[in-house]
Amino acid sequence: MPHSQIQSNENRRHPAPEEFHILKTSSNKDFSDLLFLCAETLKAQGAALVILENGNTWIKSSYGASHKEIPEVEDLWQEILDQEEIIVFTPEELSKKSIDFNGLAAVPLKTVSGEKLGIIAIFEPQEMPLSPNQEHALQVLVKQILNVVGFRKQNNLYKRMQQDLEQRYRELERFASVVSHDIKSPLANIISLIDLLKEENQDIFNEDTKQYIEFLSQASHSLRSYVDGLLVFYRSERILEKEEEDVELKPFFDNLTKLFSVDPEVEITYPQHGILKKVNKAALTQIFMNLISNALKYNHKDQRRVNISFRASEDFYEFEVQDNGNGISEENFEKIFDLFTTLDLNDREGNPGSGIGLATVKKLLNHMGGDIQIESEPEIGSNFIFQIKRSC
Structure with a gap:
């Protein structure tokens, strides 16, 4: 007109x-x-x-x-x-x-x-x-x-808000990656030099000096763990972009647990049957890596045990990761999934936690349509129960 x-x-x-x-x-x-x-x-x-x-x-x-x-x-x-x-x-x-x-x-x-x-x-x-x-x-x-x-x-x-948030997240991810990379390189040198210093001068140093060197070593390893965890957390978005595939549980856990079963005092049991249809295998691997690693690190007992169980409901795949570790008090059940939140506890090697591993687990599960809960008792052990949404 x-x-x-x-x-x-x-x-x-x-x-x-x-x-x-x-x-x-x-x-x-x-x-x-x-x-x-x-x-x-x-x-x-x-x-x-x-x-x-x-x-x-x-x-x-x-x-x-x-x-x-x-x-x-x-x-x-x-x-x-x-x-x-x-x-x-x-x-x-x-x-x-x-x-x-x-x-x-x-x-x-x-x-x-x-x-x-x-x-x-x-x-x-x-x-x-x-x-x-x-x-x-x-x-x-x-x-x-x-x-x-x-x-x-x-x-x-x-x-527009979503695009802005995605842009900000990409910038934050790039920032975390660049900073972490710039930290990791000199940090690796520091760790190597400390190890070399300990090895070549162990008969020369007095007890105080040895103690200082040990503090430096623990702090360096903790920082490396923190940086590695930070990279995993921000790269989890990339993990979630991986294609979905069918996962047969027995070979999946056979390969995964080989990374943790080198110590004869570690016992890990897992499902021998079951298939997950159309799931993100990379994200699932990261979830179990974090949970099993925590279960073994925060366990001061001589014999460390982790039992993984599985069942499928109409809408979800449900897992439990139960250990006989140090356990967690009930007032900290919610805190442990918050990013950078630690309970001021050291692992069996004396290193403090980074507060990143469980936050990464929860983030991945939320993106996969699931969630995670914990049952635990101090000195008895913990049971992490989580679900993944079924797509078919």
Whole structure:
């Protein structure tokens, strides 16, 4: 439809560009079904969504008539736009305006803040004046059209926030990776030099010096563990991007537990049967690596045991990782899954925890549609119970 020269009214001095842009760019299908209901409610020949902006007017969407069949009646659209409620024109009133419509009902399309974006026009309703029920139904339908606009606005806002968060996370991940890499290289040199110093001078150092060297060694190894954990945590997003595959439990645990069973005082039992359908194997491996590693590190007993059990329910794959380790008091059950939160406890080698491993486990499980809980008793052991959402 050709542009008209409608001038902006008082309400358009403060435009609502977001709502207008959404209304302008949304699919016609978003509105055509509601226009159909508007026409049916008034038993009318057709309906149209007319947009007015910056002195221009055009038909955004219509029902019952093509855009070309709707005449250019700029003065009439302006008159309707200036109204606050539904306005009805009889054929006689339209005839005086030299408009050949057999009746017209219309209502301004206003945002919550009062910004008028356009109008809903219903052509040639069979009954005039409109009944109270028809007026109410028309107002409800107009609100639904505004709800479509509002929903799209919120959806666009959500997408922008999501994109911003993803960008910030990528920057944080790059930062963590660069910093960790820059720390790991000199840290490896420090650890090597400390080990060399201990080995070559053990007969020269006095007891105090040996103690200082041991403190340096423990601190260096703790820092390396912290850096490695930090890298795993921020790389977990990449792990979650891996393709899903079927995982047969026995060979999966056969390979995994070889990393921990070199010590004859370590006993790890696990399921001998079972298949997981379409799961992220890389994420599952990281989860069990962290849980088994913690179960063995925080266990000061001579014989260390870890028992892994499995069952499948209708919606989840469920695992339990039970150990006979040091255990955790109930008031710390929630804390241990928070990033960088430690309980000021040292592992069997005397190294403090980093507060990253269990946070990584929980993060991976949450992304896989599951969660994790703990049952534990100090000096008796712990049982980590977690679920993974089944996709088939």
